[in-house]
Amino acid sequence: MAQAKYDQIFQALRSRIESGHYGYLDFLPSENAVAREFDTTRNTVRKAIALLVAQGLVQTMQGRGVQVIRRPRPASTFTIGGIESMTEAVSRLGIALSTHMICLETATVDDDLAERSGLAAGARVTVFERLRLLDDVPLIMDRSCFLTEMVPGLSPQIVESSVYRYIEGELGLRVATASREVRVEPATAQDRRLLHLAGMDCVVVVSSTVFDSSGTPFEYTVSRHSPVDFAFQTTAHRLPSP
Numbered sequence: 001m002a003q004a005k006y007d008q009i010f011q012a013l014r015s016r017i018e019s020g021h022y023g024y025l026d027f028l029p030s031e032n033a034v035a036r037e038f039d040t041t042r043n044t045v046r047k048a049i050a051l052l053v054a055q056g057l058v059q060t061m062q063g064r065g066v067q068v069i070r071r072p073r074p075a076s077t078f079t080i081g082g083i084e085s086m087t088e089a090v091s092r093l094g095i096a097l098s099t100h101m102i103c104l105e106t107a108t109v110d111d112d113l114a115e116r117s118g119l120a121a122g123a124r125v126t127v128f129e130r131l132r133l134l135d136d137v138p139l140i141m142d143r144s145c146f147l148t149e150m151v152p153g154l155s156p157q158i159v160e161s162s163v164y165r166y167i168e169g170e171l172g173l174r175v176a177t178a179s180r181e182v183r184v185e186p187a188t189a190q191d192r193r194l195l196h197l198a199g200m201d202c203v204v205v206v207s208s209t210v211f212d213s214s215g216t217p218f219e220y221t222v223s224r225h226s227p228v229d230f231a232f233q234t235t236a237h238r239l240p241s242p
Helices: 005-019 031-038 042-054 086-093 111-117 163-169 189-194
Strands: 058-061 065-068 077-079 097-108 124-134 137-147 175-186 202-212 217-225 231-233
Touching: 005 031, 005 042, 031 042, 042 058, 086 097, 086 163, 111 217, 137 189, 163 175
Parallel strands: 077 231
Antiparallel strands: 058 065, 097 124, 124 137, 137 217, 175 202, 202 217
């Protein structure tokens, strides 16, 4: 599937911001300058800028331009406001990733899972668990449910590489939005057995329901993160006052 022009611009500008080419509080080139560089329209540039804003990398300033608000973060910082695959995240952060599949099976969404996930009760799902090692340290354990009808053909090879690369690149499914909840919970026996907790008896649990461009929820993932040297980053926007 061909990469959209606005996504090419977004990726290029994000890379320049993260490399320090455009530093903290710097202004990006004007829309006209970016449009000329990429041989496109200002509307396409605005779509790319909107993605940078959504990821908390820049803010638009009326009459002044687009200013970089991203500051360098520790290598263990992951974004929670954007949708980013683990493969994309570790590439951006310069962290070595290895993934080990624990299980892969099919199931039916029962009433309890439907209530927690937003997936339709009775739907068939492909369920898998993965252990994620960052720089050879086991820090994350995922349990994911994907609607089998929308994401068929999941294999151990896909699960251990990049599910999002498969569903976007091969299936053509457009990942649009995610609804997330973050909690701190006591570590379970499985957490203690599989994750590096360094004596801490808790984990950070991130639950995500992911929707495609038509508004259909197709994924529910619960990620259990070791609290060791780990942080989440997001950017907040002021809501209009009542």
